[in-house]
Amino acid sequence: MLTIGGLLASDGKLAATDVPLLTLLAMGAFLPIAEMAMIGRRLGDTLGATRRLAAVHNEVPVVADGPGAAPRVPAAATADLKAVDFRYDHANRPALEGVSFDLAPGATVALVGPSGAGKTTAAHLLLRFWDPVSGALHLDGDDLRTYRLEEMRERIALVAQDTYLFNASIRENLLVAQPDASDEEIVEAIARAGLAEFVESLPEGLDTVVGERGAQLSGGQRQRVAIGRALLKDAPLLILDEATSHLDGGTERLVHEALDELMRDRTTLVIAHRLSTVRDADLIVVLDRGQIVEAGTHEELVGTPGLYAELVSHQTRAAATADAGD
Ligand SMILES: Nc1ncnc2c1ncn2[C@@H]1O[C@H](COP(=O)(O)OP(=O)(O)OP(=O)(O)O)[C@@H](O)[C@H]1O
Ligand SMILES: [Mg+2]
Numbered sequence: 001m002l003t004i005g006g007l008l009a010s011d012g013k014l015a016a017t018d019v020p021l022l023t024l025l026a027m028g029a030f031l032p033i034a035e036m037a038m039i040g041r042r043l044g045d046t047l048g049a050t051r052r053l054a055a056v057h058n059e060v061p062v063v064a065d066g067p068g069a070a071p072r073v074p075a076a077a078t079a080d081l082k083a084v085d086f087r088y089d090h091a092n093r094p095a096l097e098g099v100s101f102d103l104a105p106g107a108t109v110a111l112v113g114p115s116g117a118g119k120t121t122a123a124h125l126l127l128r129f130w131d132p133v134s135g136a137l138h139l140d141g142d143d144l145r146t147y148r149l150e151e152m153r154e155r156i157a158l159v160a161q162d163t164y165l166f167n168a169s170i171r172e173n174l175l176v177a178q179p180d181a182s183d184e185e186i187v188e189a190i191a192r193a194g195l196a197e198f199v200e201s202l203p204e205g206l207d208t209v210v211g212e213r214g215a216q217l218s219g220g221q222r223q224r225v226a227i228g229r230a231l232l233k234d235a236p237l238l239i240l241d242e243a244t245s246h247l248d249g250g251t252e253r254l255v256h257e258a259l260d261e262l263m264r265d266r267t268t269l270v271i272a273h274r275l276s277t278v279r280d281a282d283l284i285v286v287l288d289r290g291q292i293v294e295a296g297t298h299e300e301l302v303g304t305p306g307l308y309a310e311l312v313s314h315q316t317r318a319a320a321t322a323d324a325g326d
Contacts (some may be wrong), residue, residue: 001026036117063128072087076105077140077155077237077267079126084135085120086125096123097290098135101283103237108268110278112311113287119271120161122287123239126269127156139237161242161271163226165214166243170225171201171206173214177229185232192261193228194254195221224255238262240270284308 005019016306080103086096096118103109111119124130125137126146137144144152157177165173172176174186181189186206189197202208230238240259256306263270272278279298286294286301288309301308 026326033064034217063131063149065148066144068148068151069140069142069146076265077103078105079103079237079269080137080140081122081125082136082138084122084125084132084137086121086130086132087122094133094290096125096132097288099290100135100290101265101276101285101292101295105267105283107282108263108270108280110281110284111269111271111287112278112284112308113293116289117287118290119287120241123158123241123269123271126237126239127153127158135140152241155235156237157230157233158239159223159226159230159241163214163222165217165222165225167209168211169204169207169209170202173210173225174228174232177233181232189228189231192231193224195224195228196259198224205315225256227258227262231258238266238268240268240272242271244269286311 001023002019005014005022008014009016009019016255080101082100084096084099085094099118099122101109107224111122113119121266125132126139126144128137128147128149131145139147139152139155149197166176170190171186174189175181178185187196189208199205199208210225214225217225270278270281278284282297284294284296284298284301285292286306288307294301294308302312303309
């Protein structure tokens with residue numbers, strides 16, 4: 001514009017005073033065009049994100065709501081597995097085979113066994129993350145498939161092997177379990193989960209953001225947040241999957257006290273590698289490669305040669321070696 005305007009003005013075909021004005025107009029006309037190009041780019045990003053969202057949205061859930069079971073009073077729950085077979089997609093062997101056991105009201109049932117035995121799978125089936133290939137699971141006498149999912153999962157609290165935390169504050173991460181909990185209830189849950197001291201040491205206390213997937217917390221702290229959630233949820237059936245595996249001696253004792261209180265009068269399924277934590281269970285179910293190999297109380301099982309007696313003697317020996325090392 002400047003060059004051509006200059007030439008035209010020098011030829012006398014354009015008033016010299018018009019040249020700056022025309023230049024400004026030309027620049028003004030280009031701005032919206034540049035914006036349109038930017039919108040095009042943004043549209044591309046948005047379309048990409050929408051496609052990814054749609055893929056999640058269109059995914060067919062593996063389990064669906066049942067017609068709904070009769071409403072329950074929040075008393076101790078009963079649950080059972082009846083001849084449950086389960087196999088993960090593409091797995092070459094079943095994860096569970098003919099597994100049956102009962103959780104009586106208020107009882108503590110322990111699942112033990114080597115890694116990969118199917119303990120977590122059994123716990124997840126109780127939460128109906130999947131349905132069994134054959135057999136059935138019941139909660140309070142009703143097949144899990146008759147419940148509406150939300151109604152069913154309201155009655156079960158899970159402290160999982162790896163806890164999922166959202167990139168939000170500790171308070172919000174606890175509220176996931178019980179959205180209408182009061183501040184007092186949250187503070188109480190924090191104290192009972194053995195987290196009070198840690199939360200106090202944080203710059204923003206309960207409002208401290210924990211990072212993507214809780215990256216700013218240690219494994220033990222994440223687990224205690226999960227225990228805090230279970231305490232807040234106050235559900236009649238409790239499932240603990242290796243709840244104390246990441247804890248050190250001092251905090252472990254704190255958390256054990258909290259867990260003992262949580263388990264009192266509540267039906268509990270506890271999965272633990274360390275057998276000292278399952279000694280007091282009403283029933284110990286020993287799983288190996290998806291099958292129940294033994295079941296009974298600690299006294300019954302240590303006395304009979306088998307996997308449980310082996311695991312106990314192995315751990316006692318390991319503990320003795322560790323003590324000798326100290
Ligand atoms: N999502 C999955 N997809 C396919 N196979 C799986 C999946 N989860 C577990 N498995 C397989 O199912 C079997 C049982 O796994 P599970 O997690 O129940 O074991 P576990 O007893 O909880 O072991 P650990 O003590 O190590 O936690 C294993 O062979 C495992 O490889
Ligand atoms: Mg497991």
